[in-house]
Amino acid sequence: MDKKQQILATALRMFVEYGFHGTATAKVAQEAGVANGTLFHHYKTKDELVLAIYVWIKDELEASLAAITHDSDFITPKFKTIFTATLHWALQNRGKFYYLRQFELSPHYANVPTGDNQTILDRLIAEGIRRKILRTHPAELILTLYNNHVFGLYQYITQADLEPNKQTAIISEGYEMIWGMLKYA
Amino acid sequence: MDKKQQILATALRMFVEYGFHGTATAKVAQEAGVANGTLFHHYKTKDELVLAIYVWIKDELEASLAAITHDSDFITPKFKTIFTATLHWALQNRGKFYYLRQFELSPHYANVPTGDNQTILDRLIAEGIRRKILRTHPAELILTLYNNHVFGLYQYITQADLEPNKQTAIISEGYEMIWGMLKYA
Amino acid sequence: MDKKQQILATALRMFVEYGFHGTATAKVAQEAGVANGTLFHHYKTKDELVLAIYVWIKDELEASLAAITHDSDFITPKFKTIFTATLHWALQNRGKFYYLRQFELSPHYANVPTGDNQTILDRLIAEGIRRKILRTHPAELILTLYNNHVFGLYQYITQADLEPNKQTAIISEGYEMIWGMLKYA
Amino acid sequence: MDKKQQILATALRMFVEYGFHGTATAKVAQEAGVANGTLFHHYKTKDELVLAIYVWIKDELEASLAAITHDSDFITPKFKTIFTATLHWALQNRGKFYYLRQFELSPHYANVPTGDNQTILDRLIAEGIRRKILRTHPAELILTLYNNHVFGLYQYITQADLEPNKQTAIISEGYEMIWGMLKYA
DNA sequence: CATGAATGAGTTTTCATTCAT
DNA sequence: GATGAATGAAAACTCATTCAT
16 A cells, blocks of 8 residues: 555656656656556556546545535535635645646546546535525536636636735635625625 | 648647647648658747747737727726637637647746737736726736636536527626626725 | 466466467466466466466377277277377367467477377377388378378368368368378388 | 668568567667667558568569469479479578468468458469369368478478488478379379 | 658556565 | 565657758
8 A cells, every 4th residue: 555655646746747748657656666567556557547646636625625514504604615725725735736627627537437426516506506595507607617716816826926824815805706706696 | 831831730730639748740740741850840849839839829819809909998898898709719719729728737838938028918907907997906816817717618618518699698697707706896 | 276277277268369478477367366476376487387288288189099099909090090089179179279289389399398208199100100001201201291281171170160060071081181191102 | 661671681580580579679670770760660560560571471482483383384283383392482481481380370360451362372273173183172271281281391391401402302202292182083 | 941761768568477475 | 375566677669850862
């Protein structure tokens, strides 16, 4: 398990730094301190490794959001909690958050097995629309706009290299913006 | 000249379909109907080709926006005009618009020579902030949020494969959203 | 013992289907339902496995011929019996017979330990020549022509996919041919 | 062209000595005095190279037989001429002849494009059967037995390492044998 | 301007074999 | 005996780039 996890972490770091194609599997193995063949013993192909990292990060973010919300929470504050927590997580896990975007905009995204596993956010949006707390738009549209807004803020904050308190202020502003944009009436 | 343009167009199509690394220069040359060496006769390196396509598309979009606006326009309607025109252009030039995103999120973006050539949108936002028509935020933040919103709408419309009239309706809605989000007070 | 035999049988099948080099030991182990290391526990190298299969089949064919002949038989009918039995055995054990050829034409053949263990056929030919029932040619020549004739018939019958009665007829014809070719005067 | 032919000749020699799988393309390129990539510039895959060699040899043998026969020849002497010439060619081009067998018994044989290009021998056998000069068997059977007989003689002569005059004598004997076996009545 | 043969470093992947448990 | 994770040396193949014509 140790080596497997070591490969995962090293690959993540290198993929973020050099891109998928810019990172040779041999280099990953070397930096992870394992033999070339060991990487392929655990992940049959490079694509499989790329996907495994995505699932790992996705699960981790989801778990971190699950830890601070409850099904019984009211929708409006829950929305704020999730938005804020996501951005803070993103800023404390920049490599991981960047990886998610990099992956989702790449052809690799097509390899994700399509289960019906809805995320907390998926369910929240669906319920918010149904209860007329969010605008009556297709959930898919709301989700897409939300994600792009979150990524936009992340992009700005990281590129402008803001101080922590400024970061919190912007996140707060950003929340007001998206809420004003998506809330019902 | 013919061959040069042929290479450009073919490369654009293939880069969008297979990605930068997934597209071999030899394949581009072949599909463009020119010899391997001809491609390198016009563009010294693959990176140079990738950049040339970006500049070409960027200029084309800018020219198309320039054709429908004037420096003397009022800011508020001009903002709407540009937003709407950009999205329509994106939907009629999907490959080109997608290329812009692909390029800007890639390490290639660092190769763009940093001139002070501001776009129409850059100038509009700067002036909007100065005149307190747009929120008093850093121009960079406003621009980032704007761009991500535009791309989010583009993503939704293309993935949902909407009919033309639905497209126009969503673009109109999308405009109201971003305007509500960015306008002063 | 069970596992050892299981490995042998699985390897035979796969070597015939994919060739020696085309068959990975890991795949053999997997299909045989044993662990990777178990294969190497029983056979020190892949070459050793390849050889073991050859010896196994060779012994089986020899035993099957021994069961229907006696040292005291007359040479002429014994020749016919052996020829006919060999071909029938070959057609009922196609994989095994094909393996023998595949092995003997490969560099692996050099690994067979050279004992003086003569086969029934070897002894029969030697005696036939000595007693002037077979042509006075080097035994090696007669054996080679015999083997190629047998394989030729096998090739034709399997490729033409003949019905059982046709098979018997061809084998009979084939016997007349080789006998006419090799018998004395 | 020079390099292409150089690759072909080198690969032939190495495939005969080490087998298809035992010969690395990198080694072929090295021995042929060309770069690794050059080999793949001329032959897209190793399989394509293997096939190209087969076609080359096959054509060469066919041309050599065509040079000493005429369509108007009588069948019986033509048969002898071809048989004898084939064996002499085989003994003077041992690598090439061995390659043909090696190839035809391998899975590569399935890659040969199935045209209707009949060889001289194919046509001769078909006509011999029709005119009742050869036994009334399926042409395929006659051809298979013929080929195996030729290869058997080749095998014996090369393994016994006979002197030239002995070779000629055995070939002559071998002709009588196959003719006795295949001629009508 | 245009060509396409030639290059060789680099890539992913395979695989027989070992060894600690 | 049995296991399967670990190994690392190959292997086939790719590809941006050069250059003589």
